[in-house]
Amino acid sequence: MTDRRTLLAGALLALSLRPAAATPEDEAAAVRAFTGGAPLRAGRVELDIPPLVENGNTVPLKVTVQSPMTAADHVTAIAVFNEKNPQPQVITARFGPRAGRAELATHMRLATSQTILAVAAMSDGSFWSASAEVVVTLAACIES
Amino acid sequence: MARVLLNLPRSAAKGSVIEIRCLIMHPMESGFRPGVNGSILARDIITRFSCDYDGEEIFHAELSPAIAANPFISFTTVATASGTLRFTWEGDDGFRQTETRALTVT
Numbered sequence: 102m103t104d105r106r107t108l109l110a111g112a113l114l115a116l117s118l119r120p121a122a123a124t125p126e127d128e129a130a131a132v133r134a135f136t137g138g139a140p141l142r143a144g145r146v147e148l149d150i151p152p153l154v155e156n157g158n159t160v161p162l163k164v165t166v167q168s169p170m171t172a173a174d175h176v177t178a179i180a181v182f183n184e185k186n187p188q189p190q191v192i193t194a195r196f197g198p199r200a201g202r203a204e205l206a207t208h209m210r211l212a213t214s215q216t217i218l219a220v221a222a223m224s225d226g227s228f229w230s231a232s233a234e235v236v237v238t239l240a241a242c243i244e245s
Numbered sequence: 246m247a248r249v250l251l252n253l254p255r256s257a258a259k260g261s262v263i264e265i266r267c268l269i270m271h272p273m274e275s276g277f278r279p280g281v282n283g284s285i286l287a288r289d290i291i292t293r294f295s296c297d298y299d300g301e302e303i304f305h306a307e308l309s310p311a312i313a314a315n316p317f318i319s320f321t322t323v324a325t326a327s328g329t330l331r332f333t334w335e336g337d338d339g340f341r342q343t344e345t346r347a348l349t350v351t
Contacts, residue, residue: 159313186311187277194306199298199323201262206319210275210311241313 123189128182128218131189135180135220136228146179146231148219157211157241162191166203166221166229170196176203178222185215210241247271249344251332256349257324265296266319269334269342275310291316291336298348299328324350 132141149163168176175198181191194205203221218232252266269291276288288310295305304320327350334342 163319183311187275188309188311190307190309191311192306192308194304194318194320196320197303199301199303199325200321201323202321204264204319204321205306206266206317207306208313208315208317210313 123184123186125184128184128189131182132180132218132220135178135182135193136222139226139228141220141228141230143230145229146219146221148217148231148233150217150233150235152233152235154211154235154237156239157213157237158239159208160211160235160237161206162209162217163204163206164219164221164231168203168221168223170198170201170203172198173224175200175224176221177224179203179205180220180222181209182218182220183209183211183215184218186210186212191217211235211237212240213237247334247342249332249342251344251346253330253346253348255347256351259324259326259350261324262321263324263348264319264321265330266317267294267296267332268315268317270315271334271336271340273308273310273312273314273316277310289337289340291334291340293333293335294318295333295335296320296322297331297333298322299326324348326350 145167147165154160164179166176176196178195180193182189191209214236216232216234220230248270250268257263274289280286303322330346332344
């Protein structure tokens with residue numbers, strides 16, 4: 102027999118079973134895992150993502166890093182992080198001087214309006230970053 | 246076999262930078278979404294994409310569930326010598342697909 106109380110308990114359970122969104126601490130931990138604790142400096146990285154997104158299921162994203170891309174001075178990796186999807190990682194791409202230009206484009210999912218962070222690792226061991234705020238009207242990831 | 250769209254020039258001048266755009270048809274099931282019966286659908290994503298140019302890896306990327314379905318990746322490389330480019334996608338449940346394209350450098 103189902104009374105109102107068990108229904109309510111079931112509803113609460115269903116709510117608590119929803120996947121927890123990543124927190125800013127999760128994002129900071131993921132960034133630390135990528136940089137090894139090195140400080141992030143603002144600049145040199147350009148993150149191109151639309152500021153207002155209608156559909157969070159496919160959001161175009163482009164990261165461009167200012168670098169001569171020579172054997173002595175090049176971008177070794179570009180990583181993108183989010184703060185409110187279920188997991189903080191988006192993509193980690195490894196580059197070498199043969200890339201010619203430090204450019205990466207992809208399509209990502211956004212669970213809700215949030216700030217996206219792009220980090221570039223340089224061959225001299227420094228890390229540069231850029232972030233962008235995105236407003237999402239239709240979310241991805243959690244809804245079916 | 247998943248359908249693959251690869252967009253790169255067939256020939257390029259030596260030393261020029263070419264753009265390579267890759268798309269593979271794949272659902273990228275995130276593992277966070279409930280199915281029709283309410284239970285969470287198992288994760289099924291592509292976890293790694295790589296590109297080899299004449300046997301040397303020039304680019305690779307680790308993907309996460311936050312990448313949209315039918316993952317699209319665009320990157321660049323310097324056309325150094327005529328040869329083949331090999332693109333490999335690897336994913337959950339032993340998914341693996343390889344495509345090759347020839348590039349003529351003049």
